[in-house]
Amino acid sequence: MSVTTATRAEVCAVACADAWRGDGELLASPFGTVPAIGARLARATFAPELLLTDGEAAFAGGVWAVGEEPPRREGWVPFRAIFELVWRGRRHVMMIPSQLDRHGNANISCIGGEYARPKVQLLGVRGAPGNTVSHPTSYWVPRHSPRVFVERVDMISGVGPAAAAEAGPAATRHMDLRRVVSDLAVLDFGGSGGTLRLVSLHPGTSLEQVQAATGFELEVAGGGEPATSRMPSDEELRLIRDVLDPRGLREQEVPDR
Amino acid sequence: MSNKLMTEGQVVAELRSGMTIGIGGWGSRRKPMSLVRALLRSDLRDLTVVAYGGPDVGLLCAAGKVRRLVYGFVSLDSIALEPHFRAARQAGAIESVEYDEGMLYWGLYAAANRLPFLPTRAGLGSGVMRTNPELRTIVSPYGDGEQLIAMPALRLDAALVHLNRADAAGNAQFLGPDPYFDELFCMAAERAYVSCERVVPAGELTSEGPLQGVRVARWMVRGVVEAPGGAHFTSCAPDYERDERFQRAYVEAAGDAGRWAAFQTRFLAGDEGDYRRAVAAFDSEVHA
Numbered sequence: 001m002s003v004t005t006a007t008r009a010e011v012c013a014v015a016c017a018d019a020w021r022g023d024g025e026l027l028a029s030p031f032g033t034v035p036a037i038g039a040r041l042a043r044a045t046f047a048p049e050l051l052l053t054d055g056e057a058a059f060a061g062g063v064w065a066v067g068e069e070p071p072r073r074e075g076w077v078p079f080r081a082i083f084e085l086v087w088r089g090r091r092h093v094m095m096i097p098s099q100l101d102r103h104g105n106a107n108i109s110c111i112g113g114e115y116a117r118p119k120v121q122l123l124g125v126r127g128a129p130g131n132t133v134s135h136p137t138s139y140w141v142p143r144h145s146p147r148v149f150v151e152r153v154d155m156i157s158g159v160g161p162a163a164a165a166e167a168g169p170a171a172t173r174h175m176d177l178r179r180v181v182s183d184l185a186v187l188d189f190g191g192s193g194g195t196l197r198l199v200s201l202h203p204g205t206s207l208e209q210v211q212a213a214t215g216f217e218l219e220v221a222g223g224g225e226p227a228t229s230r231m232p233s234d235e236e237l238r239l240i241r242d243v244l245d246p247r248g249l250r251e252q253e254v255p256d257r
Numbered sequence: 258m259s260n261k262l263m264t265e266g267q268v269v270a271e272l273r274s275g276m277t278i279g280i281g282g283w284g285s286r287r288k289p290m291s292l293v294r295a296l297l298r299s300d301l302r303d304l305t306v307v308a309y310g311g312p313d314v315g316l317l318c319a320a321g322k323v324r325r326l327v328y329g330f331v332s333l334d335s336i337a338l339e340p341h342f343r344a345a346r347q348a349g350a351i352e353s354v355e356y357d358e359g360m361l362y363w364g365l366y367a368a369a370n371r372l373p374f375l376p377t378r379a380g381l382g383s384g385v386m387r388t389n390p391e392l393r394t395i396v397s398p399y400g401d402g403e404q405l406i407a408m409p410a411l412r413l414d415a416a417l418v419h420l421n422r423a424d425a426a427g428n429a430q431f432l433g434p435d436p437y438f439d440e441l442f443c444m445a446a447e448r449a450y451v452s453c454e455r456v457v458p459a460g461e462l463t464s465e466g467p468l469q470g471v472r473v474a475r476w477m478v479r480g481v482v483e484a485p486g487g488a489h490f491t492s493c494a495p496d497y498e499r500d501e502r503f504q505r506a507y508v509e510a511a512g513d514a515g516r517w518a519a520f521q522t523r524f525l526a527g528d529e530g531d532y533r534r535a536v537a538a539f540d541s542e543v544h545a
Contacts (some may be wrong), residue, residue: 057434076433079283083359087378104499109355110346117349123337124310124330128381129357159382167382170403173380190528 006232008183009250010240011032011202014232015181017042020092020137026135027059027077027085029093033253035140035243036066041095044239050249053077068247085135086127089174092136094181098122099153100139102196102216104160104177104189106132116156133164136176142253144182145216146215148195154161155246161194183222183254185210186229191219200227260425263480264528265295271480272296272415275324276433277305279411281418281439281448284334285311285499287431289419289452290488293528296322298528307357307365307411309438311491312507315341316525318516319511323351327411329358333508335501340511343400356385356408363439363543364411369444371397374407381406416446420473420489421496422462423453427478430462432469435492452482486533503539 016038020028028039028050041189043050044063045090052070054060057078060070077085085091097106108128112119129138137158141148156163164171180187184205191197197219201210207226211218220226240250264346269292274277282288293313293492296304309312317323318343332341343349358363359437366373378397386392386406395407420438422530423429429451431439443449451473457464462471487493490507510520524535 079437080362080472083362086359109384113347116353118346121338121343121346123332124328124355125383126330127358127379127386129381129383129385130359130377132383133378133381155388156384159520163382167386168404170378170382170405173403 005250006051006237007178007256008151008202009202009254009256010228010232010237011093011255013037013041013240015186015202015229016094017045019094019181019228020047023047023092023136024054025049025051029053031092031094031096032140032142033245033249034125034142034244035094037240040244041239042204042238043141044243045236058125062143063090063243065243065247067247069206076179086130087131089132092178093131094138094140095128095131095158096140096142097148100141100148100180101151101153101160101198102148103152103162103195104196105153105156105163106139106158107155108157109153109155115140118154121185124152125155127156129159132159132175132177133171135173135177139180141180141182144184144210144213149214149216151216161189172252184213188221195219197221198226200229202229202230206215261478261481262425262456263425263450265291265452265482265484268292268482269299269301271448272301274301274416275303277307277412279349279413279416279442279497280306280308280313281416281437282311282313283309283435283437284330284332285433285491285504286334287419287433287437287488287493288313288491289417289487290491291484292419292450292452292524293317294415294525294532295528297525307413309361310342310506312339312387314359315339318342318345318351319454319517322338325352325354327361328356328358329356329361333504335337335499336504336508339429340508343528344511355388356380357383360408361411361516362441363408365438365441365445366471367408367410368412369441372410376405378405380408396444401509403517405525406526411445413442414448416442416449417452418442418449418473418482419493420453420464421454421480421493422457423451425456425481426459427451427475427481428462428471429453429471429473429478429481430466430471431472431494432466437466438474439475439510440472440474443457446508448479449477450480450482452484452487454485454487454493456483476528484529489536504544506539
């Protein structure tokens with residue numbers, strides 16, 4: 001183990017990779033640089049059967065660097081086929097929420113003001129409502145802060161467990177919220193009533209630091225001291241540095257500290 | 258075979274204020290921009306626009322053409338957020354009908370098949386149900402008893418799409434990676450208008466790409482516009498990629514009233530020929 005040499009971005013990349021562990025033959029849809037490295041790391045190591053796309057309309061084969069073209073294409077997957085994968089449940093997305101609340105709801109639509117005239121308009125809900133009630137969903141938060149981790153999101157885009165339960169069995173039947181990886185910690189949805197819960201701290205961060213960067217009281221998995229996120233193995237570090245991100249784009253998304 | 262060739266101006270002359278207009282493509286990809294630019298030059302207003310939105314939506318919002326927007330997102334892809342759409346929303350200038358992007362697909366598919374609605378899980382439990390109070394759910398009549406959203410058909414008065422090739426009868430072909438939802442927009446509409454990079458003689462659509470790429474069939478189409486560069490500055494692969502430099506200039510100009518006025522004067526004040534010449538001059542700046 002190269003415990004002392006891995007950067008924070010590299011710890012985050014393996015925490016993202018682990019999100020897809022055991023998923024089998026489904027489409028990993030990572031948003032952001034570090035999740036893209038994580039998904040390809042998972043394919044290169046413990047999850048060779050994962051499906052990945054070229055970011056356009058093809059299933060991509062092989063293992064390749066972020067920001068580059070894949071070595072080969074193995075199938076056609078236009079947007080319409082993505083909806084088939086989503087509704088059939090054969091996809092695990094990792095989205096970047098602008099807000100994520102205590103109740104596991106995510107927002108990428110708009111913030112503040114009233115809905116008819118928001119203070120900040122973002123993308124719109126995109127596919128987040130359908131994703132969260134259809135297939136495994138994880139989140140990536142490149143910068144853990146109280147602006148992201150809020151008590152209540154302004155517009156539910158990604159549906160959390162309580163909101164799904166309120167909508168009924170059709171919304172909960174295929175819901176499968178997995179984990180949240182931030183630059184400080186790993187969280188999941190195992191808190192009371194399906195709320196967010198701290199699972200592990202990345203090496204070099206403290207519970208106090210994560211709590212201060214979170215806009216609500218954090219429950220800790222197991223109730224005691226939080227675990228420590230795992231370090232990349234030597235082989236994982238070699239893959240990240242030499243194969244998946246030789247240009248070091250990960251350090252732009254998560255600067256080392 | 259009938260000849261459906263028209264100009265952008267003739268297409269716009271068939272549209273009316275208050276209509277519901279669907280625009281094909283996706284984000285900043287293969288948008289019928291020359292038709293959108295013709296809309297900007299028209300007197301049309303109070304439009305309901307249905308789109309996987311990109312700069313088409315932004316430009317129409319900036320020109321005050323949109324009363325109501327039906328969308329799942331508006332994005333420039335390589336630049337995540339669309340500045341004019343944001344400004345319109347933040348000013349409360351447009352009515353927002355926001356759906357999950359799969360609901361949009363389903364609404365177009367329902368309209369294309371003349372169904373009143375299609376059931377879906379997408380949207381359940383989300384803010385979409387709160388912000389669209391007219392949305393209804395339906396209980397499955399079978400044993401599962403699941404309560405699903407009844408996504409209403411998105412019927413369009415007109416559809417505008419841009420493909421790579423077409424013949425004069427309205428058969429139209431995509432040559433790029435993705436058909437997007439263009440033929441659904443056409444089928445959901447009373448009248449569909451196709452612009453294309455090049456009109457080819459009947460029967461010659463197979464010379465550049467497979468017949469399977471002819472997703473838009475002539476029975477769906479009322480008018481065909483030959484518009485080389487008609488998707489600019491969005492992508493129209495393999496004819497051309499997105500003009501990233503131009504898109505950046507668009508976004509930079511959108512952030513400031515004075516610069517936006519200058520951008521409009523330079524690029525949007527004239528007809529499509531003027532636009533092409535202004536873009537060519539813009540291109541030559543870097544190559545000079």
